[in-house]
Amino acid sequence: MRKKYIPDLVQLGALYESNYSRLLKLIRIMGDSEKMEFNLHTEHHFVGKVLIQLLESCKYTDTFLLEQTAAAGKWVNNPKLTVRLYHDAVVAEVVGHQGQQATNGVNDYPNKSMHHPDEKNQLNSFLSEWLNFCLMHGCCDALPFKRA
Numbered sequence: 001m002r003k004k005y006i007p008d009l010v011q012l013g014a015l016y017e018s019n020y021s022r023l024l025k026l027i028r029i030m031g032d033s034e035k036m037e038f039n040l041h042t043e044h045h046f047v048g049k050v051l052i053q054l055l056e057s058c059k060y061t062d063t064f065l066l067e068q069t070a071a072a073g074k075w076v077n078n079p080k081l082t083v084r085l086y087h088d089a090v091v092a093e094v095v096g097h098q099g100q101q102a103t104n105g106v107n108d109y110p111n112k113s114m115h116h117p118d119e120k121n122q123l124n125s126f127l128s129e130w131l132n133f134c135l136m137h138g139c140c141d142a143l144p145f146k147r148a
Contacts (some may be wrong), residue, residue: 004087012121012124013091013129015092015121015124015125016091016092016093016109016110016124017090018128019083019091019092019124019127019128019131020085020086020090020091020092020131021092022081022128022131022135023064023085023092023131024085025056025129025135026052026135026138027052028060029099030052030054033052034053035051035052035053035054036051036052036053037049037050037051037052038040038050038138038139039138039139040068040133040137040138041137041139042137046076047070047137048068048069048070048078049068050066050067050068050134050138051065051066051068052064052065052066053065053067055082057077060086060088061084061086061087061088062084062085062087063082063083063084063085064082064083064085065080065081065082065083066079066080066081066082066083066086066127066130067079067081068079068130078095079126079130081094081096081097081098081123081127081130082094082095082097083127084095092127093124094120094123094124094127097123100135110148113146114118
């Protein structure tokens with residue numbers, strides 16, 4: 001019998017806090033603009049473009065769309081995440097992906113949509129890795145993030 005997935009709240013909190021910090025580094029470049037686009041390069045190869053767009057701004061939260069379009073073509077599964085920043089709690093979490101609402105924190109398995117028991121955790125872990133990649137390999141007209 002499979003053990004029920006129980007989220008590690010300390011690990012999730014740390015993940016949400018680090019995602020907030022990483023995303024804040026990127027959106028500070030936007031200034032007052034509601035949209036920013038930058039290129040991703042590894043070594044000498046163009047990887048794709050990333051679009052960050054402000055969808056909603058409230059007193060304590062901001063919601064952004066983060067979307068990547070790859071140079072390899074439309075057949076590549078490009079990430080498209082909706083991320084909410086909670087400024088009072090200093091955390092960011094994925095609230096939607098690929099145009100759908102994010103899943104529950106814990107899902108029964110199997111389920112109708114075939115979501116993994118820890119799918120929300122996986123989405124936020126992916127966001128962390130993607131933001132790291134953007135910070136290391138992204139560049140735009142306003143400021144190059146690319147590390148030497």
